[in-house]
Amino acid sequence: MERRRLHLVLTLALIVVLFLALWWADTHLGEFPLRVARTGAIYVVAAVAYNLVNGVTGQFSLGPNGFMALGGYTTALLILPLQQKQFVWFLEPLMWPFNSFSFPGYLFGLAVLLGGVVGAIGALLVGIPSFRLRGDYLAIATFGFGEIIFVLANNLIRLTNGPLGMKGIPEYANVYWCFGAAVLATLVVSNIANSSYGRAMKAIRDDEIAAEAMGVNVFRTKMLAFVTSGFFGGVAGGLLVSLITTISPTLFTFGMTFNLLIIIVLGGLGSITGSVVTGLGFAVVSELLRVVEAPIDIGSLHIPGVPGMRMVVFSILLVLLMIFYRRGLFGQFELSWDWVLSVLRVTRGVREWKRERKTESS
């Protein structure tokens, strides 16, 4: 118990330090680095939740783009100002009840939360048919679900404004919201992963039949992981549309899922630490990799820029990772206070030992 309280205090202290750092960043850094950081934090929210399904529970889902779309549309409909709503739906009117209200800025948190709830309901609907079966049906069903959402978003003009989407969504998602959600998602997911439910999930990943024989309720455990990931997927979608202030069906295509897949594989399937690190890193690297798409001049040799080259690089990276480096950067390693403290203790021990040896020799 003593150790647990120490860990709690340390975690809270770390969060305070993080937010002080964010406050400094918010006041001192420019618009562009902050934007990359916020994107990274949103990636963390989505990737950590996605990893709970794919890495910790070992079920192959291709669904995060669908859940993010659900959350994104929900949040956008809730926070888009009334005047803007009239302006956006100029062909056909927006359906009731969304045409009669709009959340003010201080209710942004609630709007994002509701986006998460809608994402979770979506996950529930896909999870029930697909988890009744073993095997790869989840991948198929989640992909189909993402496509159904895409088709609906394109056709339900009175709800989504079709292919045109919405613009002028208020930019409430500042660094505090984005990183707050990232911290929350990381804490919730890592607590689930370390609980008895999490151990049941890992048991299912390693051997589903053995887990079932040991009394794990396979269906319920998978559903827990999946609905949690649907919730945070929805939250990430809501934050994303408020960050970029527009939404359209093409924002949440399969490419989004692909990015998240790269993040969790590179970080290490099942390692939440890995997803956090690579989620933040991915936002930075994909900005840096714009170099690949820009024209390059080497002496007299001119290589014209090739748009889309980034995705080629990423897809080769995914295949190579799967073949040669399946454990990813972190494997299944988790950064924990126990680990940090033991490292500190070891280094202190080594230092003392060196000092003793020095005094002995002199």
Added chain:
Amino acid sequence: MTLETFIQQLMNGISLGSLYALIAIGYTMVYGILRLINFAHSDIFMVGAYFAFFLVAIFRLPWGVSAILAIVLTALVGIIVDRAAYRPVRNAPRISALMTAVGVSFFLENLGLVTVGARPKAFQRPDIMARVIKIGPAAVSGVSIWVPILSLALLALLLFIVYRTKVGMAMRSVSTDIETTRLMGVDVDRVISYTFAIGSALAAAGGIMWACKYPQINPLMGIYPGWKAFTAAVVGGIGNITGAMLGGFLIGLVEIMTVALLPGLSGYRDGIIFTLLLVFLLLRPTGILGEPLKEKV
């Protein structure tokens, strides 16, 4: 609906369904042997159409020659994909193989976008496909007649290979029990290569005929046909070749007939197929012809 439009739509549905059947075979064969959803299969389909396009448009080869050459080249691409990407992860956890397949699929799509560009290209189809033929009162395009005939010929050839040749026997054996087959002295990796070659060749044939039917090709053209064909494979019973054919025709007819009978839903046609997939997963996951799932402990 008049009789003419009904016949037209029926022919349209059958020709679309036969294309889905051709693609679905590749999914179901690979799944039957490796338990792998070959996500890249839909892009192999696209590659086949592009090979035919380039052979006709750039090398100016006669139509029949370039179609056959394109099918052979695509079969080679299928073998290369298996060797380079899938064989190294064959003994890895299943989820790694699936992720590799997603990676290969994305690679082929984006390589296509980078090399040939996103702009759709007009596909030169042979005259025989473009000609309009009269059946009773209905005028039907040549594509709707020739595509089912050619597809049925290819499907018959496939059934002959699978059930009447030694390679086919090896394939069926590998799909039943891979380890025992290995012990019987069968070169399993070679059989798997043959499977990829046959599946890819059929996908290429499907891709070329698709391009004749909808004469515009682009690097992302494979995604929707591929997933609908996969739905067909699931509906027919994944791993079952006859089931995949049946499922293909069913999906094609459902897709065309919903749009024909309820034009108001035409925007939702892709959604309807995926909803059908979810319904099948819920009510009859083994598909129409699939055997009940057996657990191997």
